[in-house]
Amino acid sequence: MNAPVVAKTKPFYKELKKGRSYLWCSCGQSKRQPFCDYSHVGTAFEPVTYVGQYDGEEVLFCGCKQTGTGPFCDGAHNNILGGYRDDDPNSPENLLIPLVTEMDAARKMLDGGCYVFSTTDADYQSEGNLRHTVVISEAQGAQYQSQFYAELESGLSPVMSFGDRHVVLLISEGSGQVVIGGQSFDVNATDGIYVRPGESFVIQSADAALKTFISACPAAPEMMFTEQPSSTFEADWPQRVISVDPEKRHSMAARFFQMLVDKTIGSTVATQFIGHIPFSKAEPHRHLYEESLIVLTGKGCFWTDSLKTNVKAGDVIFLPRKVRHSFEATDEHGMDVAGVIYPGDNPSINY
Ligand code: FES
Incomplete structure (x- = not known):
């Protein structure tokens, strides 16, 4: 044997x-x-x-x-x-599952505290030239991570600092720079960015608006700004921007993903990945980590045991630990998504 x-x-x-x-x-x-x-x-x-x-x-x-x-x-x-099996969205059992269309403060609620947040229907606050909204927080049921969505019309943003939390950003649109503790990095759409505890950062748009999702782990109640930027930059971990690289893909049946921010660049708390879901519906499964999933392109349907709802680019799915779910891409070109998991370092572990 x-x-x-x-x-x-x-x-x-x-x-x-x-x-x-x-x-x-x-x-x-x-x-x-x-x-x-x-x-x-x-x-x-x-x-x-x-x-x-x-x-x-x-x-x-x-x-x-x-x-x-x-x-x-x-x-x-x-x-x-x-x-890793697919599921038939048109099976007799699945056809009985109702579609949620109603929103509660930009959220469509599914089972077990899972929800889909729409950045197009959200209320925004402004801090200088930065428009921002809370996507995930403890007040909305998260135990581990928070997430904010921010749009910078032009120029330099106010200084952001989340204290001793780990911060992970995903640029969803635009390009420019992120300056962390005085060190400047060029960034483009779909890049992942890592800001270590104790560091502060600003973002700067090149010309058009720069849009970004900002995850803070452990959770922060709201966006955190400071008048006094920190000059701290942990030089032992110099790599802070990770771009999409097809060579670094991992296969998961017909799906694939690439790690962006993870332990290889020093992020031992939160893990960020970007991936592709082909035109299909996954078999329902669970994870031991809490997850946020940003829909970057395409459209689909997110299913929990007794409810489902449609999702589109710009939406974020918040998934508590151990909630049974499945993701379906309803577009023939599939969907691109980016996720943050915490606690955990491997988005392919499911049960
Ligand atoms: S069950 Fe063997 S690797 Fe997951």
Whole structure:
């Protein structure tokens, strides 16, 4: 036996006890999945021990046995046969799910605190030449991240500073510069930008308006401006702007994504990615992280268990942890999206 047996094409969700040892089956032959029953004896496989860190620790033990980060799922199951399935939006059960069209303060509410926020229907505030609105905050049910949308008509923005939070920006339209602690970076649409705790920043538009989504993690209640820019720039982490590069794509069945801001450039708290969803509907699934998803191009439908709603470019989906959902691209060209997940560093892990 050279290759492990696929015990299940999805991970196993478990809640652990502090100090208890869990022996994960790596060969896939155990009848006590995801745990070892010594079926591996006589093979080259060995179980992997994990000790629970605290009561109620939530983990996803790999079921497909293809993970590179055993005992935990790393998303490898998405690329095995049956690991990432499509769903039929016109199945009898799906046709019974009603479409939400009504808005509550620019939000269309779905199940479990999930909502779709429309930047075109939002109320805005102004700070100098920066028009901004709250997309995600604790007041709207978020536990970990906040997100703001801002439009800079021209010139230099006021100085923004989110204290000791990690800040992740996505330029959705326009080009210009972001200046972080006195260091200037050229930015263009679809670039991801990382601002470290304690640093302040300004944005500057080249000519036309520059539009950006600003995520602060942990959550900030509102946009934060300062009269006194900080000169702090953590030079140990010099790379702050990450652009789309097709060479850096990861496949997830027919979908693909690229990491923008992640731990490789020092962001250990929030993770940002950009991806493409082809004309299809994914099978419903969950994540252990809280997620925001910005629709950059195309249109689609976002589904939770008992409700669904249409989405278009400029909308943001807020998805709490563990809410079952699926994303459908309804346009033949598919959709481009950008997401921020927290806590977590791998957007391909689902169960
Ligand atoms: S279940 Fe094996 S990598 Fe996800």
